[in-house]
Amino acid sequence: MGPAELSLQPWDPVSPQLAQAHGNVFTVWVGPTPVVVLSGFRVVKEALVSNSEQLSGRPLTPLFRDLFGERGRPFDPRVHIVTSTARVIGALVFGRCFLLEEPFFQELIQAIDFGLAFVSTIWRRLYDLFPWAFRHRPGPHQEMFRYQKAVRGYICREISRHKLRTPEAPKDFISCYLAQITKATDDPVSTFNEENLIQVVVDLFLGGTDTTATTLCWALIYMVQHGAIQERVQRELDEVLGTSRAVRYEDRKRLPYTRAVLHEVQRLSSVVTAGAVRQCVTSTRVHSHPMPKSTIILPNLASVLYDPECWETPQQFNPGHFWDKDGNFLVNEAFLPFSAGHRVCLGDQLVQMELFLMFATLLRTFWFQLPERSPGLRLEYIFGGTRQPWPQKICAVPRLNCLKPRSWRGGRVANGRGRGRSGDLSPTETFLSLFRLLKS
Numbered sequence: 001m002g003p004a005e006l007s008l009q010p011w012d013p014v015s016p017q018l019a020q021a022h023g024n025v026f027t028v029w030v031g032p033t034p035v036v037v038l039s040g041f042r043v044v045k046e047a048l049v050s051n052s053e054q055l056s057g058r059p060l061t062p063l064f065r066d067l068f069g070e071r072g073r074p075f076d077p078r079v080h081i082v083t084s085t086a087r088v089i090g091a092l093v094f095g096r097c098f099l100l101e102e103p104f105f106q107e108l109i110q111a112i113d114f115g116l117a118f119v120s121t122i123w124r125r126l127y128d129l130f131p132w133a134f135r136h137r138p139g140p141h142q143e144m145f146r147y148q149k150a151v152r153g154y155i156c157r158e159i160s161r162h163k164l165r166t167p168e169a170p171k172d173f174i175s176c177y178l179a180q181i182t183k184a185t186d187d188p189v190s191t192f193n194e195e196n197l198i199q200v201v202v203d204l205f206l207g208g209t210d211t212t213a214t215t216l217c218w219a220l221i222y223m224v225q226h227g228a229i230q231e232r233v234q235r236e237l238d239e240v241l242g243t244s245r246a247v248r249y250e251d252r253k254r255l256p257y258t259r260a261v262l263h264e265v266q267r268l269s270s271v272v273t274a275g276a277v278r279q280c281v282t283s284t285r286v287h288s289h290p291m292p293k294s295t296i297i298l299p300n301l302a303s304v305l306y307d308p309e310c311w312e313t314p315q316q317f318n319p320g321h322f323w324d325k326d327g328n329f330l331v332n333e334a335f336l337p338f339s340a341g342h343r344v345c346l347g348d349q350l351v352q353m354e355l356f357l358m359f360a361t362l363l364r365t366f367w368f369q370l371p372e373r374s375p376g377l378r379l380e381y382i383f384g385g386t387r388q389p390w391p392q393k394i395c396a397v398p399r400l401n402c403l404k405p406r407s408w409r410g411g412r413v414a415n416g417r418g419r420g421r422s423g424d425l426s427p428t429e430t431f432l433s434l435f436r437l438l439k440s
């Protein structure tokens with residue numbers, strides 16, 4: 001449209017005549033409602049940029065309220081949360097954020113869901129018992145192999161793309177690993193090779209997506225169950241952070257109650273219930289029992305997280321387990337959701353960061369509650385590789401007077417910018433420390 005066509009009626013609130021007559025800030029009345037019209041770059045910039053947070057609300061008109069409802073529809077948060085945690089791993093590994101509509105991303109999420117559900121089916125047991133009988137037979141295990149082929153194919157293409165790039169400081173896991181392969185070319189015992197790289201990337205997605213997402217789902221469910229605790233977390237967040245800026249990881253030091261609640265979520269949900277099986281590489285003794293070489297061991301992590309000798313109310317949600325009388329965060333050495341020792345979860349720092357940033361941001365922005373006429377929360381779990389909450393809908397009610405944190409649209413968790421004070425790791429640094437762990 002050319003400038004000549006842009007003819008506005010003089011009574012149109014954005015017509016230049018009105019601004020010329022009444023200045024860059026004037027009021028028009030839309031029925032009984034006054035609307036302040038701002039004109040010109042300087043005034044508009046001052047309003048939208050300098051007063052960005054103050055002006056970040058949107059009026060809810062009666063028509064919109066009736067059309068869409070003030071509170072929003074009940075929803076099952078799981079799908080959104082899994083998407084977020086998978087995007088974090090994608091950003092660390094591939095150096096870019098997946099777009100939600102990318103077909104591979106959709107397939108990856110399905111592959112993770114299917115794979116984790118499959119490991120707890122009878123098919124998996126049958127396959128392990130009679131591999132020769134199942135290898136070439138149809139069945140859900142073939143779907144596993146199909147997903148595996150698709151995911152591996154994608155990772156291979158990503159590796160090729162990385163290799164074609166002009167050399168630069170490694171920015172993501174694949175480029176770090178490729179640099180390490182080159183460095184170790186003359187080392188005859190090096191285990192750095194592309195085949196291992198593909199497998200490690202698969203491990204990071206499998207180990208790092210569902211576990212973190214399931215913990216966050218439990219966090220929201222426990223908050224719905226314990227409204228008073230939810231309210232107390234929100235009070236702490238409001239008092240310490242105000243509404244002025246996005247949550248940062250280093251803020252956790254000033255938010256001991258929020259931290260205690262998150263630790264309690266991890267303890268009670270115990271998402272990796274039985275840990276991962278281990279095998280003795282040499283003969284040893286445990287609790288004076290002989291454990292010959294090759295013995296398979298299953299450390300029952302839930303038994304630690306619910307050990308009545310270590311926790312005051314092991315079966316109840318009680319942030320007091322991580323909270324002392326003076327309001328300080330309390331460390332408990334029986335807090336072992338990530339296991340311990342040589343094969344401890346290598347994502348524990350990343351998880352703490354993700355859980356804190358996502359949980360604090362969600363609770364600052366929304367109040368979580370049951371939908372009206374809901375029959376109540378289902379607190380029993382279903383086992384799908386991890387201990388998952390029953391699929392159920394909850395409501396996220398925008399908190400009044402809550403200003404939208406700036407990072408809400410920006411995917412700050414994944415972009416790796418910014419560094420906290422000593423001891424705090426940005427996502428990039430966490431990923432580099434993951435890499436160091438893999439190297440050792």
Ligand code: HEM
Binds near residue numbers: 203337342348
């Ligand atoms: C709430 C989230 C998580 C929990 C509760 C969790 C828990 C665990 C546990 C219990 C193990 C077994 C350790 C052992 O054998 O003693 C493990 C292993 C592992 N985790 Fe996690 N994890 C979480 C998130 C992550 C994330 C975000 C990543 C990746 C970035 C990850 C990657 C891995 C890998 C690769 C292993 C295998 C380590 C090895 O075999 O040496 N995990 N995790």
